[in-house]
Amino acid sequence: MQTEAINRPSEDVLIEGDHNYSTLTEKISTVVTEGKIPRNLLMVFGFAGLCLTVFLIAVAYLFAVGTGVWGINNPTGWGYAIINFVWWIGIGHAGTLISAILLLMRQRWRTSINRLAETMTLFAVMCAGLFPILHLGRPWIFYWLMPYPNALAMWPNFRSPLVWDVFAVSTYFTVSLLFWYVGLIPDLGTIRDKVKSRVGKVLAGIFALGWRGSVAHWHRYESLYLILAGLSTPLVLSVHSIVSFDFAVSIIPGWHTTVFPPYFVAGAVFAGFAMVLTLVIPIRHWYGMKDLITMDHLEWMGKIMLTTGLVVFYGYLIEMFYAAFSGNQYEIALAMNRLTGPYQVSYFLLILCNGLVPQFMWSKKLRRNEVSLFVVSMFVSVGMWLERFVIVPVSLTRDFMPSSWGMYDPTIWDIGTYVGTFGIFLGGMVVFMRFLPAIPMSEMRHLLHMTHAEKGHAHGGAH
Amino acid sequence: MEATKPRFPSLTGIQVLGAVFGIAGLGYWATTVGSNPETAWQSYTYGFFAWLTLSLGLLGLTILVNLVKAKWGLPFVRFSEAGVRMLVLMLLLAIPLVFVGLSHVYPWAKPGGVPEWGQTFAFKKAYLEPGFFTLRLALYFAIWLGFGFALIRLGKKQDETGDPNLENRRSSIAAAGAVFYVLAVTFAVTDLIMSLEEHWYSTIFGLLNVAGQALAGTALVTVFLISVRNNETYEGVIPARQWRDLGNLLFTLVVFWAYLAFSQLLIIWSGNLPEEITYYMNRSEGPWFYVGVAICFLHFLLPFLLLLSSRVKKTPGMLAGVAVFILLMRAAEVTWAVIPSLHREGLPFLPTDAAAFIGIGGIWVAVFCQVLKSSKLIPSYAPVTRRLVEHA
Numbered sequence: 001m002q003t004e005a006i007n008r009p010s011e012d013v014l015i016e017g018d019h020n021y022s023t024l025t026e027k028i029s030t031v032v033t034e035g036k037i038p039r040n041l042l043m044v045f046g047f048a049g050l051c052l053t054v055f056l057i058a059v060a061y062l063f064a065v066g067t068g069v070w071g072i073n074n075p076t077g078w079g080y081a082i083i084n085f086v087w088w089i090g091i092g093h094a095g096t097l098i099s100a101i102l103l104l105m106r107q108r109w110r111t112s113i114n115r116l117a118e119t120m121t122l123f124a125v126m127c128a129g130l131f132p133i134l135h136l137g138r139p140w141i142f143y144w145l146m147p148y149p150n151a152l153a154m155w156p157n158f159r160s161p162l163v164w165d166v167f168a169v170s171t172y173f174t175v176s177l178l179f180w181y182v183g184l185i186p187d188l189g190t191i192r193d194k195v196k197s198r199v200g201k202v203l204a205g206i207f208a209l210g211w212r213g214s215v216a217h218w219h220r221y222e223s224l225y226l227i228l229a230g231l232s233t234p235l236v237l238s239v240h241s242i243v244s245f246d247f248a249v250s251i252i253p254g255w256h257t258t259v260f261p262p263y264f265v266a267g268a269v270f271a272g273f274a275m276v277l278t279l280v281i282p283i284r285h286w287y288g289m290k291d292l293i294t295m296d297h298l299e300w301m302g303k304i305m306l307t308t309g310l311v312v313f314y315g316y317l318i319e320m321f322y323a324a325f326s327g328n329q330y331e332i333a334l335a336m337n338r339l340t341g342p343y344q345v346s347y348f349l350l351i352l353c354n355g356l357v358p359q360f361m362w363s364k365k366l367r368r369n370e371v372s373l374f375v376v377s378m379f380v381s382v383g384m385w386l387e388r389f390v391i392v393p394v395s396l397t398r399d400f401m402p403s404s405w406g407m408y409d410p411t412i413w414d415i416g417t418y419v420g421t422f423g424i425f426l427g428g429m430v431v432f433m434r435f436l437p438a439i440p441m442s443e444m445r446h447l448l449h450m451t452h453a454e455k456g457h458a459h460g461g462a463h
Numbered sequence: 464m465e466a467t468k469p470r471f472p473s474l475t476g477i478q479v480l481g482a483v484f485g486i487a488g489l490g491y492w493a494t495t496v497g498s499n500p501e502t503a504w505q506s507y508t509y510g511f512f513a514w515l516t517l518s519l520g521l522l523g524l525t526i527l528v529n530l531v532k533a534k535w536g537l538p539f540v541r542f543s544e545a546g547v548r549m550l551v552l553m554l555l556l557a558i559p560l561v562f563v564g565l566s567h568v569y570p571w572a573k574p575g576g577v578p579e580w581g582q583t584f585a586f587k588k589a590y591l592e593p594g595f596f597t598l599r600l601a602l603y604f605a606i607w608l609g610f611g612f613a614l615i616r617l618g619k620k621q622d623e624t625g626d627p628n629l630e631n632r633r634s635s636i637a638a639a640g641a642v643f644y645v646l647a648v649t650f651a652v653t654d655l656i657m658s659l660e661e662h663w664y665s666t667i668f669g670l671l672n673v674a675g676q677a678l679a680g681t682a683l684v685t686v687f688l689i690s691v692r693n694n695e696t697y698e699g700v701i702p703a704r705q706w707r708d709l710g711n712l713l714f715t716l717v718v719f720w721a722y723l724a725f726s727q728l729l730i731i732w733s734g735n736l737p738e739e740i741t742y743y744m745n746r747s748e749g750p751w752f753y754v755g756v757a758i759c760f761l762h763f764l765l766p767f768l769l770l771l772s773s774r775v776k777k778t779p780g781m782l783a784g785v786a787v788f789i790l791l792m793r794a795a796e797v798t799w800a801v802i803p804s805l806h807r808e809g810l811p812f813l814p815t816d817a818a819a820f821i822g823i824g825g826i827w828v829a830v831f832c833q834v835l836k837s838s839k840l841i842p843s844y845a846p847v848t849r850r851l852v853e854h855a
Binding site: 234245260261262319325326 | 580581583584586587590638642645646649653662664665666667668669670718722723726727729730731733734735736738
């Protein structure tokens with residue numbers, strides 16, 4: 001009994017089939033070196049191009065006329081732009097959690113999905129970053145947000161969480177980019193050696209920074225990777241906490257509530273895992289990578305989605321309870337507004353999407369079923385968007401003075417800008433998958449080594 | 464199998480010491496009940512809550528270890544389960560508080576209630592009705608004890624039958640347990656502590672307490688495991704990474720607690736609303752200001768910096784020192800969270816407060832030692848090094 005317990009190998013099957021180091025490398029690298037793109041992915045790329053066109057038109061019109069083309073008004077100064085900003089930046093969090101926190105926690109199932117998730121982070125943060133800049137009204141002077149010496153006596157107000165956002169998001173993007181790039185270096189070395197085209201060889205060669213896989217290289221690489229993971233970990237908490245401060249440090253009912261920081265972070269990871277699942281489930285089919293992105297990977301993501309979903313649901317419950325408990329008439333009015341006001345449908349849909357549907361993930365059978373995982377992840381993505389909708393316009397349209405109440409109706413330009421960012425996101429993901437290895441080859445080889453070593457050990461232990 | 468039976472040194476000394484302190488503390492406390500019941504029961508609530516959070520921290524840790532099937536949890540899971548059993552004692556100690564002390568402690572339980580609660584407080588008035596309060600407290604204990612003992616029972620069963628599938632069963636129970644544990648703790652601290660204030664509320668308070676409890680529980684487990692590591696029972700059971708894992712868990716919880724506490728402060732401070740900011744105003748007057756500052760530096764910054772160092776985490780002696788220090792700071796933080804909410808005139812911390820804390824704590828320690836003495840401290844399914852297996 002006891003010897004079995006010691007030697008019991010990791011229960012998860014993270015690499016299926018009879019792979020060795022060279023078949024692993026071959027399988028992942030040929031996607032890049034041979035450059036065959038599955039037809040379905042080309043269709044995604046076409047769709048992305050369409051979205052991007054919509055985006056360009058919407059933004060061109062916005063620049064020409066101004067933010068008045070959006071549905072924002074008085075009292076609803078924040079609309080789709082802020083909702084979309086928070087939604088996109090939240091999605092990025094899964095990448096950071098998978099790559100950094102799970103690495104520090106020695107969770108092996110991160111390998112193979114980490115590169116895709118990290119890339120998703122980068123594009124999601126880019127999409128997010130666009131919205132506040134577009135919302136500036138005069139986006140060409142966005143650099144006024146930065147504290148730089150100038151003759152205009154311009155200086156950001158450091159008490160404003162919007163300024164903290166500038167630092168939080170730019171730090172997040174920088175560290176995520178570095179982490180992603182450092183992780184790519186050994187694989188770039190492999191691509192450089194395998195790719196046939198001259199341009200590819202030169203480019204991969206430049207970015208591989210002279211990688212030769214020597215012991216010294218690996219040693220430095222491993223330390224740097226660990227340091228970057230350490231740096232990224234607080235960012236998982238800090239970025240979305242600061243985003244939540246945008247709301248919570250005000251005194252608007254529904255915004256000013258202390259649970260916001262952890263609740264936003266959980267919501268971010270929740271939305272992020274939903275997006276990773278949405279992307280990974282079709283991709284593993286189209287590229288025939290089911291042996292490398294296994295059911296166990298998907299099940300783990302389902303579990304994380306359930307856990308973070310429960311935290312988010314806890315947040316909804318707590319908000320309602322303390323509104324009643326506080327005895328504060330404005331808090332009570334807001335709670336009633338969510339339940340019975342003009343936007344009540346969005347609140348109930350939110351509870352359905354984020355509160356009830358993820359409960360299906362308690363079932364192991366449904367966690368191991370691609371269809372149910374995909375459907376639940378879609379509900380979650382919609383639900384997390386609705387959550388920000390419930391926070392932003394529902395609180396703003398009815399403030400303290402009934403005489404200043406209003407309604408918020410998004411225009412076609414709001415919707416166009418939002419849909420447009422999918423062009424950037426999906427287009428970016430397809431381009432990445434074509435030109436760079438979507439699954440980390442060096443880490444997969446290491447994982448294979450570990451599993452083999454364990455199996456051998458278990459075998460030996462039985463004697 | 465016989466070789467892994469617990470051989471446990473010198474718990475009797477601690478147990479006797481605990482009993483002596485317990486009887487002395489509660490004895491002194493009892494002499495003050497007649498003359499000043501209000502203060503005495505306030506002190507009792509404080510002492511009760513402080514030791515309740517520690518027991519709940521151990522329950523939380525038990526749930527976590529079972530949920531993630533943590534190998535690093537096996538050397539101490541029986542110890543943290545002993546903490547779950549302490550909730551029975553806390554349930555007994557809750558009885559006098561509920562049936563005698565309530566109207567002396569809580570403004571809403573006083574005859575006439577809170578006069579300035581107007582129409583919008585209808586829910587709060589109904590919610591904080593003493594009968595309903597008692598019913599809820601019973602429900603919280605039922606949840607904690609129910610899940611806690613279910614895990615204990617299945618662990619014991621695995622000890623006897625060796626059936627590895629029980630590990631998965633426990634993990635499933637722990638998953639549901641985690642949900643109900645967090646909910647019950649949230650509402651329990653709302654009832655027991657937040658309702659000491661007439662107007663203050665904070666939606667992060669439940670999570671803040673969950674984090675604080677888990678930190679206290681982990682620190683206690685760390686201190687215990689380090690102090691018995693050279694004991695025969697534990698030989699070959701503690702993996703090489705144990706101290707680093709516990710150190711990292713402590714580090715994470717220190718940071719997580721500080722993150723939640725800071726979030727609450729920042730949001731309330733910048734909102735500056737009268738019903739919320741008074742919480743911090745009360746805590747920035749007189750000595751509480753210095754306690755608050757000390758908590759920032761000593762509950763967060765110092766353990767944070769120490770636990771960053773891998774040398775501290777690898778050296779059992781150093782790690783135990785940090786864990787003891789964290790336990791002291793947890794006591795300080797609980798004091799800082801409870802006592803200023805009592806809105807007392809004069810001295811901020813009274814002899815009865817100390818007496819109740821030490822008295823309840825003494826009894827807690829004495830009973831805890833008894834539970835430990837009668838438990839099998841290592842699960843038979845814990846991985847044991849080859850040498851010991853051969854030896855057995």
